[in-house]
Amino acid sequence: MSYCVDISPLDKRVECWRSHFPQLRRKVHGRPLVYLDNAATSLKPRDVIEAVQQYYLRDNANVHRANHALGHASTTVYEDARKAVAQLIGAAATQEIIFTGGTTDSINALATALSKSYLQRGDVVLLSELEHHSNIVPWLELSQRMGIQLVYLPIAEDDDRVVKALEEHIERHRPRLLAVTHASNLTGRVLPIERMAEVARQYEVPMMVDGAQGVVHHRIDVAKLGLDFYAFSSHKLYGPMGIGVLYIRKKWHDVLPPFRFGGGMIDEVDYQSVSYAQAPYKYEAGTPHVAGAAGLLAAVRFLESIHWEEGLAYEQQLLRVAVDTLRKVDGIRLLGHEGGQYDPIVSVYAPKVHHYDLAVLMDQMGVAVRAGHHCVQPYLKKLGLKGTVRISLAFYNTEEEVEYCADALKRSIQILTG
Amino acid sequence: MPEVQRMGLAEKEQQLIDDLNMFDEWMDKYQFIIDMGKESEGLPDAEKTDDLLVKGCQSRVWLKAEKVGDVLVFRSDSDAIIPKGIAAMIARLYSGHTPEEILAFRPTFVEKTGLAQHLTPTRANGLSAILKRIQQYALAYKTA
Ligand SMILES: Cc1ncc(COP(=O)(O)O)c(C=O)c1O
Numbered sequence: 001m002s003y004c005v006d007i008s009p010l011d012k013r014v015e016c017w018r019s020h021f022p023q024l025r026r027k028v029h030g031r032p033l034v035y036l037d038n039a040a041t042s043l044k045p046r047d048v049i050e051a052v053q054q055y056y057l058r059d060n061a062n063v064h065r066a067n068h069a070l071g072h073a074s075t076t077v078y079e080d081a082r083k084a085v086a087q088l089i090g091a092a093a094t095q096e097i098i099f100t101g102g103t104t105d106s107i108n109a110l111a112t113a114l115s116k117s118y119l120q121r122g123d124v125v126l127l128s129e130l131e132h133h134s135n136i137v138p139w140l141e142l143s144q145r146m147g148i149q150l151v152y153l154p155i156a157e158d159d160d161r162v163v164k165a166l167e168e169h170i171e172r173h174r175p176r177l178l179a180v181t182h183a184s185n186l187t188g189r190v191l192p193i194e195r196m197a198e199v200a201r202q203y204e205v206p207m208m209v210d211g212a213q214g215v216v217h218h219r220i221d222v223a224k225l226g227l228d229f230y231a232f233s234s235h236k237l238y239g240p241m242g243i244g245v246l247y248i249r250k251k252w253h254d255v256l257p258p259f260r261f262g263g264g265m266i267d268e269v270d271y272q273s274v275s276y277a278q279a280p281y282k283y284e285a286g287t288p289h290v291a292g293a294a295g296l297l298a299a300v301r302f303l304e305s306i307h308w309e310e311g312l313a314y315e316q317q318l319l320r321v322a323v324d325t326l327r328k329v330d331g332i333r334l335l336g337h338e339g340g341q342y343d344p345i346v347s348v349y350a351p352k353v354h355h356y357d358l359a360v361l362m363d364q365m366g367v368a369v370r371a372g373h374h375c376v377q378p379y380l381k382k383l384g385l386k387g388t389v390r391i392s393l394a395f396y397n398t399e400e401e402v403e404y405c406a407d408a409l410k411r412s413i414q415i416l417t418g
Numbered sequence: 419m420p421e422v423q424r425m426g427l428a429e430k431e432q433q434l435i436d437d438l439n440m441f442d443e444w445m446d447k448y449q450f451i452i453d454m455g456k457e458s459e460g461l462p463d464a465e466k467t468d469d470l471l472v473k474g475c476q477s478r479v480w481l482k483a484e485k486v487g488d489v490l491v492f493r494s495d496s497d498a499i500i501p502k503g504i505a506a507m508i509a510r511l512y513s514g515h516t517p518e519e520i521l522a523f524r525p526t527f528v529e530k531t532g533l534a535q536h537l538t539p540t541r542a543n544g545l546s547a548i549l550k551r552i553q554q555y556a557l558a559y560k561t562a
Contacts, residue, residue, distance in 0.1 A: 354497055356500070360500050360541070364448060415448075416452065416499055
């Protein structure tokens with residue numbers, strides 16, 4: 001299956017991509033929607049919507065241990081999704097893919113499992129200063145509950161300095177886990193995770209990567225990188241909400257105990273004893289979100305069918321336009337984008353205007369952007385900011401939309417300061 | 419503004435509804451609200467204490483009530499201009515009325531001006547949080 005691949009020039013290609021996203025046709029406040037809140041959640045291609053619908057129209061039945069046709073169909077979809085995800089992120093084995101509720105759920109699950117089998121009082125977990133609350137609060141909970149210590153790695157604009165700081169922090173603090181984001185959902189900054197993984201490997205520090213944003217903008221290869229854990233959500237990757245992934249490298253399967261208990265994850269149960277199934281099942285208790293998996297499978301297939309790499313290259317091109325255009329808007333400043341590698345996310349703030357007011361007016365103009373702290377409060381506080389307006393792009397966005405957004409921003413600032 | 423004070427709450431509310439509904443375009447309604455925000459004196463920094471913060475707003479909104487004679491006087495502020503305008507609008511509506519009047523009054527301007535439909539749920543929550551805070555003040559001053 002392929003979509004839009006033979007179409008040129010590029011703007012026609014983008015138009016073709018757009019035609020696969022039904023929401024792009026709707027209006028808000030009487031104006032065409034300009035959706036630039038992709039980092040919060042992406043729009044969904046029709047294939048994904050139809051896959052979820054088809055699942056319920058045709059195949060719905062509970063998975064595993066089913067000895068009837070529908071149960072078999074349902075199980076096939078679910079396990080196909082697992083295979084597709086394994087391929088997408090370069091997992092060495094399909095059982096390394098655990099389905100969860102999303103990134104937050106994945107990190108919570110991992111923190112719980114590590115707290116039972118690996119982390120001990122006084123152990124240091126090294127995070128970056130740019131983390132989303134989802135990759136801070138589960139560890140903070142462990143620090144309160146069992147006395148692990150959190151240390152935060154500063155993230156300079158220059159990758160060499162990040163890597164150097166990582167070495168120094170590892171030398172100084174001897175962390176038992178490195179847990180960092182692939183890319184910041186606030187600034188778009190992409191951490192040099194290949195090089196960081198290399199350092200982590202040298203020092204034998206296990207590494208978890210929060211891929212909520214990164215997986216959307218990079219072809220990653222968890223096996224090659226040697227990552228131990230990788231977490232992401234389907235809904236930011238053009239798939240349905242309510243399902244996500246925790247990649248657990250095989251060597252951890254004997255170390256990490258299950259983190260949820262019940263049906264589906266057992267080998268044998270007696271009234272007084274239980275033995276658990278093998279991974280991935282021992283990590284997936286209860287009835288999973290099969291419709292979500294069907295949608296996620298469709299999302300992965302959709303990305304392959306449009307030759308996703310070309311979408312990713314276009315996003316970078318669009319990002320450069322966005323940064324250049326936004327830089328020209330009087331009265332605002334950009335966070336970062338000064339040399340390091342970035343995903344197509346730009347946070348701006350206007351020293352004289354509240355980000356909330358900007359987003360309200362931009363919404364009136366049909367522009368969906370996000371204003372607030374974006375669940376990155378510690379880093380914002382460090383910068384002395386309360387919040388930003390965040391513009392986040394996807395391959396179905398256009399240069400016109402970016403320019404319209406910059407113009408809406410400009411007009412909003414004029415209205416608010418005029 | 420002695421005339422304003424003689425007006426009942428319902429009458430004042432009707433005036434507010436008329437003011438807002440004069441504009442067909444939502445951008446103009448917002449401009450009106452922004453102007454209210456800009457004209458509002460706000461509160462001096464020293465008075466912006468955490469106990470005056472209205473919970474449930476996306477930006478920080480402070481609402482202060484004082485009893486002057488029989489009636490309450492509300493003053494408000496926000497670090498964002500649109501909430502500041504909305505808070506000022508509400509403060510102006512309710513200022514100059516007794517706690518009993520305020521408690522007996524059922525505001526309808528949120529629905530009648532389309533604010534309810536037009537604000538996103540979080541913003542609408544912020545607005546109802548301000549209204550609820552007014553009621554709480556009225557109750558506290560009535561029994562006090
Ligand atoms: C970097 C990062 N981590 C974690 C999350 C949490 O994802 P979810 O809400 O899907 O669990 C997000 C989403 O905003 C994110 O951007």
